[in-house]
Amino acid sequence: MTATKIAVIGGSGLYQIDGLADADWVTVETPWGAPSDQILTGTLDGIQMAFLPRHGRGHVHSPTSVPYRANIDALKRLGCTDVISVSASGSFREEMAPGDFVIVDQFIDRTFAREKSFFGTGCVAHVSVAHPICPRLGDACETAAKDAGVKVHRGGTYLAMEGPQFSTLAESKMYRESWGADVIGMTNMPEAKLAREAELCYASIAMITDYDSWHPDHGEVDVAQIIATLMGNADKGRDLVSRLPKLLGTERAPCPHGCDRALEYAVLTAPEARDPALVAKLDAVAGRVLSAP
Ligand SMILES: CSC[C@H]1O[C@H](OP(=O)(O)O)[C@H](O)[C@@H]1O
Numbered sequence: 001m002t003a004t005k006i007a008v009i010g011g012s013g014l015y016q017i018d019g020l021a022d023a024d025w026v027t028v029e030t031p032w033g034a035p036s037d038q039i040l041t042g043t044l045d046g047i048q049m050a051f052l053p054r055h056g057r058g059h060v061h062s063p064t065s066v067p068y069r070a071n072i073d074a075l076k077r078l079g080c081t082d083v084i085s086v087s088a089s090g091s092f093r094e095e096m097a098p099g100d101f102v103i104v105d106q107f108i109d110r111t112f113a114r115e116k117s118f119f120g121t122g123c124v125a126h127v128s129v130a131h132p133i134c135p136r137l138g139d140a141c142e143t144a145a146k147d148a149g150v151k152v153h154r155g156g157t158y159l160a161m162e163g164p165q166f167s168t169l170a171e172s173k174m175y176r177e178s179w180g181a182d183v184i185g186m187t188n189m190p191e192a193k194l195a196r197e198a199e200l201c202y203a204s205i206a207m208i209t210d211y212d213s214w215h216p217d218h219g220e221v222d223v224a225q226i227i228a229t230l231m232g233n234a235d236k237g238r239d240l241v242s243r244l245p246k247l248l249g250t251e252r253a254p255c256p257h258g259c260d261r262a263l264e265y266a267v268l269t270a271p272e273a274r275d276p277a278l279v280a281k282l283d284a285v286a287g288r289v290l291s292a293p
Pocket residue numbers: 010011012013054055062063086087088089163185186187188223226227
């Protein structure tokens with residue numbers, strides 16, 4: 001059994017959480033550079049928590065410049081076992097209305113200007129992301145959302161776009177009608193892929209803020225409106241997060257879906273052919289498999 005440590009990555013409009021005992025903003029250094037910000041650590045209901053504002057306090061990082069690798073490495077390095085991503089998202093479905101939450105279960109990755117893997121020349125690895133969300137963590141998020149009185153939809157495909165501009169009308173219609181995407185945002189990729197490489201359970205809560213640009217009865221996306229919707233739901237988001245520790249418990253058994261063993265057979269590079277410098281950088285993310293005799 002391992003001690004549960006829950007990480008929350010806060011998206012646009014969510015730059016801190018309240019109510020942690022022994023709260024402390026800590027600086028974490030990683031071989032992949034600095035994370036988006038310091039990380040707020042503490043405990044909630046006796047369970048260790050770590051909160052990282054994805055864009056940094058003051059919203060410094062664009063979706064492209066978020067240091068995704070440093071963020072995931074830092075959370076792994078701190079001993080986190082579970083990562084819950086909270087994101088402002090547009091909706092492609094009438095029934096997924098602004099103010100609703102969607103527990104995402106699939107992604108379409110359309111990002112193209114980001115580092116997407118911890119691995120590379122000198123240490124090659126291929127993990128499966130066929131099922132990128134941990135169902136156990138998704139269950140906890142769904143229950144927490146319902147208990148918090150949030151209208152929640154279980155399951156939805158999140159289209160990750162590069163941004164920072166919002167989609168054109170043609171793109172919005174294509175994602176919705178031809179590609180079957182349900183929600184859209186700019187940040188869950190490569191975050192989810194990197195969490196899998198780091199053997200962390202990952203779940204994503206899309207807080208719906210708008211109907212992107214496809215909806216005939218709604219205008220174009222507007223950041224002011226997005227933030228106003230988010231602020232209106234901030235209490236529900238905080239309430240949801242505060243319910244997670246009790247649902248996940250102090251001790252966690254191995255993930256029944258194998259998230260915490262994703263690297264077991266993933267590294268292809270022969271031990272004698274591995275680049276020692278890259279192996280050293282992978283100490284937190286892949287030390288479990290790379291340091292084995
Ligand atoms: C505030 S509008 C666009 C911005 O909001 C979302 O951020 P996050 O996913 O971190 O909540 C979206 O992905 C864009 O980065």
